[in-house]
Amino acid sequence: MSNLAQEAPEGELDLSTLAIPESDRMPAFSLTMAWWAVCSAVFYIVVGATLALTYGARNALIGMALSVVSYGLVNTVISRYAIRTGLSVALFSRVLFGSAGAALATLIFFATAIYYAVFEGSVIAVAAHSLFPPLDYRWAALIVVCYSVPLVFGSVQHWLDRFNGVLLPFYLLGLVAAVVLTTHEYGYNAAWLDFGPKGALPANGWWSCFVYYMGVWVLMMFTFDYARFGRKQDATYHGRFNFGMPFYLVTFLLNGAVGIYLVSSTPAPGALSEVSVVLALLKLMGIWGLLFVWVTQSRINTANYYLAAINMQAFFQKVAGLRAPKFVWALVVGLVVYVLMMADVFSKILQALAYQGIFVVAWVGVALAHILSTRYDELLGGEIECRDSHVPAFNPGGLTAWFAGAFAGLVLMNMPGLAQSFSAPASFVVSWLVYRGMLVSAKRTWFVRG
Secondary structure, eight states, X not given: OBOGGGGSOTTOOOTTTSOOOGGGOBOHHHHHHHHGGGGOOHHHHHHHHHHHHHHOHHHHHHHHHHHHHHHHHHHHHHHHHHHHHOOOHHHHHHHHHHHHHHHHHHHHHHHHHHHHHHHHHHHHHHHHHHHSTTSOHHHHHHHHHHHHHHHTTSOIIIIIHHHHHHHHHHHHHHHHXXXXXXXXXXXXXXXXXXXXXXXXXXXXXXXXHHHHHHTTTHHHHHHHHHHTTBOGXXXXXXXXXXXXXXXXXXXXXXXXXXXXXXXXXXXXXOSOSHHHHHHHHHHHHTXXXXXXXXXXXXXXXHHHHHHHHHHHHHHHHHHTOOOOOHHHHHHHHHHHHHHHHHSSOHHHHHHHHHHHHHHHHHHHHHHHHHHTOSXXXXXXXXXXXXXXXXXXXXXXXXXXXXXXXXXXXXXXXXSOGGGGGGHHHHHHHHHHHHHHHHHTTOOGGGTSOO
């Protein structure tokens, strides 16, 4: 068990930066409703259609199916560990990398969550401006941020589960309505599985599609920060269902298949993007299309804003000694999101996400290697020490493995041809192997001071 709750007096625990005690865990259904907010982004619909357009629908579906399996397996392990310990990404990263090294993990995490919040918020703002032209994009974006920030003032336990639980049926009904209306408008496209690029399909297209989804492995970090709210008696349910393959069947395969069908059935879609898909939905569904977009993007942004806020809180508490409650950091996140929504920085954000994605994949490699090893328990006798004052600033084993994996991934990312598609897998494998190798000679002082 973690000793972290001892850092604050009873009754003064800030659950954003401390391990979740058993008394503050959530019922299984409530945590499911909070977590399944993550499945409803237009992004997943667009990714499926984009991959089909580039590599062919069947290759895209194979890549999605393989991703469902890999995500399900990895997150089963991660979610069970987070439930057992109550730790967050920030706290667990102290174990892996030391107190100072963990700051980099929280920086990458909150920056990534902010980038996604910018994308999803922009989709709502563009949709509102498109349907109501007098509403300028700047004001629409401000409205989106102003209602998104207060949504995460409340806790995961007492608010986000209810909010997202109420909206989940509307998201599912919206998906069905989009398919039905598209079929009614343009007729059933029996050849949607043959949708793809003109001419011969790229070689190994299924592999490229599978690897593309590795770029979204930040969902493993999302899983960690949500799963810690689960009760220990529900660990099997959460591992197999809530954070397991059924979740990714909806997130990747259902959303992706709907995206392929919609785009293949709609004549001359033009350049494919989240915005183009949203505009097509608005054309078909009108005000109901705007409602569907609001439901999907508001649900995913509860996760983006929440995780950005708590990891920003942990980062600045360590780096600058700034201590403020979660709602203050939620306000800061909202301000940053709005500034980025106003700036023309999307190409740079996409480039940053690609590089950060390599570090995230390497983090997952180290995390899995640690969780599945018994060496830490042998050194510390079954206790988990993650108090800032009790762990060293830098853990040489974890940092060496993390940076070795990231270096391998970044080198391959900048190589031409097929080698580039191995950047994320290489990052994962190298970080895993290096950490497992270093654990053999690991010393207790890597993990605790003195």
